[in-house]
Amino acid sequence: MSEADRGVPASLRLRRLRRTEELRRSLSETDLDPARLVYPVFVRPGGGAPEPIESLPGVERHPLESLGERAREWDRDGVRAVLLFGVPRVKDPEGSGAVDPDGLIPQAIRAIRHSVPTLRIVTDVCLCAYTDHGQCGLLRAGEVDNDATVERLARMALAHARAGADMVAPSAMMDHQVREIRAALDRAGQTATAILAYAAKFASPLYGPFREAAGSAPKSGDRRSYQLPIGNAREALREMAADAAEGADLLMVKPALPYLDILARARRRFDLPLVAYQVSGEYAMLRAAAARGWIDEAAAIDESLIAMRRAGADWIITYFAREVAARARREGR
16 A cells, blocks of 8 residues: 555655754754753762772762762763762661761751752652661561651651752652651741652662662562562552652652653653653663673663653653763763
């Protein structure tokens, strides 16, 4: 059947609009503006040199004492936002360090805010890196106690907000964590602090490198009793709806590429800004393939991020944020 028989003009030549790079860029339906990227940052106490993370080539644990200097470097490269994760030395069963108003992340917030006032600061709100058992919540009789954990998460979020965080991101996947954090922030007059909810966080094997970086792997068991089953799309959307109803300002899907279908469905259903998290395992796979010469690294990075934007993400959390922003700045984009 000819094009004319199918109702397509015989003169149609779609390649006319793909002839040059400038033309293709000017007609791009999906942008990769660095302002949409969030750079994850691991912060450890003390000084010295940054510590490389073996399973995350190019990613480091940054010492608190030089964090302001590092923030200026990220700003020069074009990074607009960071997501802070604490890697404390001291841990206990209750995750006490997480709620210390002068703890690791509140100090990190103040250091960055003093050094680069315009940098958007988002903080992860979870107990896994602060508990000696590695679970995301408080254990009672060997089980994660949802309500006790939620109270602790609210205190943690409030400490971050008072230190100057623009946004807190509860990631423990506890029921009603958003509601209780919103209430705690509002009671304390922190009404301007936004909540980015890890709303659809799946129990994925792709978190392995992150757990090495943050020292947050569970000492026993796993997290399947609170993270989403990998095959459950309807349940993921219910989680997102619950967090939206409880006061979340943005909703996250994590990981990103394996769950683009969830992201696309969420885009059709919710008007809130959506965030995709390109997690550590996704990053490590691309790095490993590129190191072996199997893929064009820059092209593969851009393609993966464009896929997330095309599926509906307004922001993307990615360990590639710094290099993508720096490349865009060099190219005048």
